Amino acid sequence: MVLSLLPALSLLVLAGLILLVDLFMRPWRSPRRFAGPRPSTEPGGRRGLGTLTAVGLLVILVMVLVYGRPGAPLLVFGGMMRFDTASFAFAVVFLFAAAVTALLSVDVDGVGDRGEYYFLIVVATLGLCLMAAAADLILLYLAIETASISLYVLAGYLKRDDKSTESGLKYFLFGALTSAVMLYGFSLLFGATGQTNLYLLADQVRRGGAPVLFVGGAAILVFVGFAFKISAVPFHFWTPDVYEGAPTPATAYISTASKVAGFAVLLRFLLAFAEPTSDTWIVVLTAMAVATMTLGNLLALVQTNIKRLLAYSSIAHAGYALIGVVSLSELGTASAVFYLVAYVVTNLAAFAVVILFARSAGSDRISDYAGLSRRSPGLALALLVALLSLAGMPPLAGFIGKFYVFAAAVQSGLIWLAVIGVLNAIIGLYYYLTVLKVVYLHRSPDEDKPIAIGAPYAIALGTCVVFILAIGVISGPWIESALAVATSLF
Amino acid sequence: MNFPILSIIVFTPMTAGLLLFLLPARRHREIRLVALAAAIVALGLSLYAYISYDQSLGGYQFQEQATWIPQLGISYHVGVDGISLPLVLLTGIVMLTGVLVSWGVDDRPREFFGFLFILATGVFGVFVALDLFALLFFYEIAVFPMFLLIAIWGWQVTREYAAMKLTLYLFIGSVVSLVGVLAMYFTSGLGTFDMLAMEGAGFSTVFQRLWFPFVFFGFAVLGGIFPFHNWSPDGHVAAPTAVSMFHAGVLMKLGAFAALRVGIMLLPEGAKFWAPLILALALVNVVYGSLIASVQTDFKYVIGFSSVSHMGLVMLGFATLNQNGLTGAGLQMFSHGVMTALFFAVVGIVYDRAHTREIAKLGGFAKVMPLVAVAFIIGGLVSMGMPGFSGFVAEFPIFLGLWQVQPIVAIIAALGIVITAGYIMRVIGRVFYGDMPAEFAGAIGAIRLQDRVALVVLAGLLVLIGLQPWVMAPMIASGAQGVLRVVGGG
Numbered sequence: 012m013v014l015s016l017l018p019a020l021s022l023l024v025l026a027g028l029i030l031l032v033d034l035f036m037r038p039w040r041s042p043r044r045f046a047g048p049r050p051s052t053e054p055g056g057r058r059g060l061g062t063l064t065a066v067g068l069l070v071i072l073v074m075v076l077v078y079g080r081p082g083a084p085l086l087v088f089g090g091m092m093r094f095d096t097a098s099f100a101f102a103v104v105f106l107f108a109a110a111v112t113a114l115l116s117v118d119v120d121g122v123g124d125r126g127e128y129y130f131l132i133v134v135a136t137l138g139l140c141l142m143a144a145a146a147d148l149i150l151l152y153l154a155i156e157t158a159s160i161s162l163y164v165l166a167g168y169l170k171r172d173d174k175s176t177e178s179g180l181k182y183f184l185f186g187a188l189t190s191a192v193m194l195y196g197f198s199l200l201f202g203a204t205g206q207t208n209l210y211l212l213a214d215q216v217r218r219g220g221a222p223v224l225f226v227g228g229a230a231i232l233v234f235v236g237f238a239f240k241i242s243a244v245p246f247h248f249w250t251p252d253v254y255e256g257a258p259t260p261a262t263a264y265i266s267t268a269s270k271v272a273g274f275a276v277l278l279r280f281l282l283a284f285a286e287p288t289s290d291t292w293i294v295v296l297t298a299m300a301v302a303t304m305t306l307g308n309l310l311a312l313v314q315t316n317i318k319r320l321l322a323y324s325s326i327a328h329a330g331y332a333l334i335g336v337v338s339l340s341e342l343g344t345a346s347a348v349f350y351l352v353a354y355v356v357t358n359l360a361a362f363a364v365v366i367l368f369a370r371s372a373g374s375d376r377i378s379d380y381a382g383l384s385r386r387s388p389g390l391a392l393a394l395l396v397a398l399l400s401l402a403g404m405p406p407l408a409g410f411i412g413k414f415y416v417f418a419a420a421v422q423s424g425l426i427w428l429a430v431i432g433v434l435n436a437i438i439g440l441y442y443y444l445t446v447l448k449v450v451y452l453h454r455s456p457d458e459d460k461p462i463a464i465g466a467p468y469a470i471a472l473g474t475c476v477v478f479i480l481a482i483g484v485i486s487g488p489w490i491e492s493a494l495a496v497a498t499s500l501f
Numbered sequence: 502m503n504f505p506i507l508s509i510i511v512f513t514p515m516t517a518g519l520l521l522f523l524l525p526a527r528r529h530r531e532i533r534l535v536a537l538a539a540a541i542v543a544l545g546l547s548l549y550a551y552i553s554y555d556q557s558l559g560g561y562q563f564q565e566q567a568t569w570i571p572q573l574g575i576s577y578h579v580g581v582d583g584i585s586l587p588l589v590l591l592t593g594i595v596m597l598t599g600v601l602v603s604w605g606v607d608d609r610p611r612e613f614f615g616f617l618f619i620l621a622t623g624v625f626g627v628f629v630a631l632d633l634f635a636l637l638f639f640y641e642i643a644v645f646p647m648f649l650l651i652a653i654w655g656w657q658v659t660r661e662y663a664a665m666k667l668t669l670y671l672f673i674g675s676v677v678s679l680v681g682v683l684a685m686y687f688t689s690g691l692g693t694f695d696m697l698a699m700e701g702a703g704f705s706t707v708f709q710r711l712w713f714p715f716v717f718f719g720f721a722v723l724g725g726i727f728p729f730h731n732w733s734p735d736g737h738v739a740a741p742t743a744v745s746m747f748h749a750g751v752l753m754k755l756g757a758f759a760a761l762r763v764g765i766m767l768l769p770e771g772a773k774f775w776a777p778l779i780l781a782l783a784l785v786n787v788v789y790g791s792l793i794a795s796v797q798t799d800f801k802y803v804i805g806f807s808s809v810s811h812m813g814l815v816m817l818g819f820a821t822l823n824q825n826g827l828t829g830a831g832l833q834m835f836s837h838g839v840m841t842a843l844f845f846a847v848v849g850i851v852y853d854r855a856h857t858r859e860i861a862k863l864g865g866f867a868k869v870m871p872l873v874a875v876a877f878i879i880g881g882l883v884s885m886g887m888p889g890f891s892g893f894v895a896e897f898p899i900f901l902g903l904w905q906v907q908p909i910v911a912i913i914a915a916l917g918i919v920i921t922a923g924y925i926m927r928v929i930g931r932v933f934y935g936d937m938p939a940e941f942a943g944a945i946g947a948i949r950l951q952d953r954v955a956l957v958v959l960a961g962l963l964v965l966i967g968l969q970p971w972v973m974a975p976m977i978a979s980g981a982q983g984v985l986r987v988v989g990g991g
Contacts, residue, residue, distance in 0.1 A: 421683040
């Protein structure tokens with residue numbers, strides 16, 4: 012029983028540790044008061060905080076993998092949480108994403124040397140882990156807020172940067188609104204059934220203990236909150252602005268871990284109601300999948316900023332994952348989970364390159380990526396791998412992911428949905444190739460300036476690339492795990 | 502067979518490609534030598550497999566099978582028959598000669614050979630795959646490096662346009678086939694992607710007729726079938742020499758081969774139903790392709806459109822669905838592959854020295870490069886289907902087969918051959934004979950040894966098969982029998 016709290020508890024300890032270490036480190040000085048070289052670049056300076064966070068997260072990850080494996084699904088703490096393969100697997104994904112994010116933050120100006128920044132990442136991870144495990148409306152809401160509030164602050168962390176402030180505020184306003192709507196939905200669900208436990212609630216609805224139409228209406232309100240989390244159309248408006256303005260490592264984290272957590276909650280909710288889930292829901296989800304994919308891809312076509320491009324592409328990827336969700340079968344759920352895992356490692360790799368490039372070139376404009384393949388062939392190759400994986404090319408993770416969700420759609424008889432997905436993949440390929448064209452083909456006057464890649468970045472990027480290839484080539488074990496997650500949710 | 506010869510052939514190029522990325526970018530000489538060594542190994546093993554294939558036994562030999570993604574019934578299953586083995590050999594030949602003629606690539610040769618070899622692995626993989634998923638997997642690996650190869654090292658004027666056009670065409674084709682493949686997978690109910698198992702799936706006639714066009718034409722896009730041939734001349738012309746050789750020589754066969762293996766062999770009823778349409782379209786390829794080729798003013802475009810025309814003959818051979826036609830199509834794939842590789846090598850050599858490909862501006866090159874001229878003339882004679890050369894050996898059975906099915910098609914297609922003779926003669930006359938323009942006198946450098954070797958190998962093969970058809974015809978005939986056993990009829 013306590014094992015179910017292993018990730019959450021150890022994250023709490025780590026968060027405290029970070030604050031404590033931060034306290035005893037040499038003070039950080041603001042650039043205004045201190046005109047010389049930044050303390051953060053001094054050897055043995057406060058960069059250690061990022062490494063500490065990453066190592067701590069890694070230790071927790073290993074601990075969870077070794078000791079935290081669940082058996083049969085089990086409701087614990089009076090039904091507050093469900094300790095099952097799904098909560099375990101999602102916790103692993105969040106921990107991995109957080110560790111990579113911490114490594115990627117080390118050298119980033121304005122965030123890399125702040126203890127609170129890493130503290131917020133760890134707390135957000137804590138919230139996300141609880142989200143994936145929550146089986147009770149109250150805990151779910153608390154978890155969502157724990158994660159969200161940390162993420163709002165992370166997005167707006169660069170106080171003196173207008174875009175970052177805008178990003179944080181926008182994220183907060185949209186998030187607060189949708190979570191209020193969601194909370195309202197929760198209260199209606201409680202009112203109709205007298206239950207806050209998700210599974211008891213679903214049971215009651217199944218036995219006809221509540222008016223179906225009323226519950227459906229309340230569920231739609233709840234759904235708004237989840238759709239916001241996964242940035243599905245039409246609740247995606249915040250995404251590009253928040254992604255563009257937030258410090259890039261925070262963007263990487265929001266676009267991966269937070270989105271996956273949204274899907275985790277969505278899947279748990281939908282599958283808890285598996286039986287009464289009516290055709291209406293399938294129609295809603297299908298429409299949303301189509302709109303999300305198509306709009307995301309079409310808008311990505313015209314972007315000139317790489318972070319905005321990745322923002323729209325991440326919207327589109329939520330759409331692909333929704334294809335897997337739509338079929339609501341075991342294969343469909345597994346395909347969505349697999350897709351998300353592939354997406355997380357791939358998107359983290361893409362953002363790692365963006366961070367490294369921005370540090371050297373000080374720009375996120377796609378046109379400034381000209382000559383990257385001459386400045387740093389390795390970095391260009393990593394970007395190639397990441398973007399082609401996003402585009403769904405073998406032998407990379409994204410290919411198997413797409414193959415799997417399309418297979419799920421075809422299996423459920425939704426061939427036309429698979430066809431729309433496939434057409435979207437073509438649009439996607441176009442804009443990813445456009446970026447690669449700039450990287451490999453276009454010349455720039457800065458070609459002789461190499462790009463420095465620090466050790467933490469090399470480790471993070473290398474790990475992600477290895478995973479992209481490993482998931483793409485040796486897919487069997489990963490699909491096995493995805494199936495286990497899917498089974499545990501039913 | 503214990504020795505996994507096919508796997509070694511498939512993965513040699515990729516391993517070499519990865520090895521190249523570990524070498525320092527500036528060591529051009531070592532990079533080329535590694536590339537050459539890998540090509541020699543791949544060709545040597547292909548040749549060994551070719552010689553040791555037991556024709557009296559027929560069927561798929563050198564089979565290897567390993568589980569890959571058992572949850573979806575996907576295995577790594579490879580093997581070759583009389584149709585695919587010559588294509589493996591062809592790939593080995595084009596790979597070696599491609600490396601030889603690319604000796605002069607000075608812009609990032611490491612990346613060039615790296616991407617070229619990833620492509621080669623994809624090509625080998627498709628030819629040996631006996632699992633539908635593996636086939637698609639390798640098929641797409643073969644498609645995307647093309648984009649970079651053309652966009653980076655291609656002809657400056659059209660490369661960006663041509664690379665994007667080609668990639669999108671081929672990707673659309675492959676994903677359309679992908680949906681068809683998924684439909685086949687779920688409809689068969691066998692839970693396996695193994696093609697040998699699927700041959701006996703017993704799809705209903707309606708299903709076969711419905712899905713055949715998707716699968717067949719999806720792949721046939723890469724085979725250059727009218728009206729989806731549009732990418733091919735642009736792609737050929739924009740690509741650097743070795744890539745054009747690969748492209749026209751091997752990749753177009755990839756499309757045709759996959760269309761045969763997946764479309765015709767797994768959906769034979771569909772093939773019979775749609776055969777008249779394929780005949781009609783392929784006929785357009787043959788006649789229209791050669792007509793367009795004869796009005797081109799650019800040397801390379803002539804060859805590009807001649808490929809469209811010759812691939813039409815391959816498709817005609819497929820559509821006959823009889824022993825002669827299929828044998829001829831198989832021979833034509835090999836013969837055209839070698840011939841067109843030779844053509845593009847010659848075009849590249851001439852262009853590197855004259856810096857123009859306008860036929861009107863060239864002339865008299867036979868005097869300065871007699872070997873090149875002889876090689877081109879041999880290729881030209883093959884192209885016209887002259888007895889004593891491989892073209893005759895290939896085209897004669899195709900026409901025999903056509904006559905059995907539709908004499909009128911054979912008569913019209915023969916027109917295409919006449920037109921081919923016309924434009925080939927014109928090119929030979931204009932480029933290699935006549936007066937040399939004054940600006941070239943004394944300005945034409947010597948031909949590298951590597952180029953000479955490549956030309957001699959390619960031209961020698963064309964003559965060898967023309968004079969001694971027994972080295973290849975019986976093997977392909979045995980492969981054609983295998984196809985007919987599956988398809989039925991004869």
